[in-house]
Amino acid sequence: MSAMPAKSNFMSILLWTARLLSVVVIAVLLLFMVGEGGFGNPSALSAKEWIGLLFFPFGVIVGMLIAWWRTGLGAAITLGSLLLFYISNWLFSGNLPSGLFFMLFSLPGLLFGLYWLLTRKSIE
Numbered sequence: 776m777s778a779m780p781a782k783s784n785f786m787s788i789l790l791w792t793a794r795l796l797s798v799v800v801i802a803v804l805l806l807f808m809v810g811e812g813g814f815g816n817p818s819a820l821s822a823k824e825w826i827g828l829l830f831f832p833f834g835v836i837v838g839m840l841i842a843w844w845r846t847g848l849g850a851a852i853t854l855g856s857l858l859l860f861y862i863s864n865w866l867f868s869g870n871l872p873s874g875l876f877f878m879l880f881s882l883p884g885l886l887f888g889l890y891w892l893l894t895r896k897s898i899e
Contacts, residue, residue, distance in 0.1 A: 789886060827863055835880065
């Protein structure tokens with residue numbers, strides 16, 4: 776009997792951790808996007824650069840916002856956008872982005888996805 780409240784508490788903590796981290800990540804990404812002149816001259820960006828920006832940060836931000844109401848869909852959009860960002864970067868430059876920066880900024884999407892998976896299993 777006591778296992779149910781512990782699971783409920785864990786799920787609540789998981790969801791609110793994902794939500795709070797998503798707010799922090801979105802705020803930091805928006806600061807990067809608008810800080811110091813934002814994109815500078817948007818017309819100077821190539822089509823390849825716009826495609827990359829479509830996936831990261833725009834797709835990641837949209838996914839995290841949607842995840843507040845639809846955790847599975849938002850997680851899929853966030854993680855799918857990250858994957859498409861890596862694929863497009865590899866196709867256009869022949870290299871994958873280095874470092875963990877992009878993955879760390881998509882961590883809330885992973886937490887939303889974990890929450891969705893765990894709650895979906897308990898419903899079935």
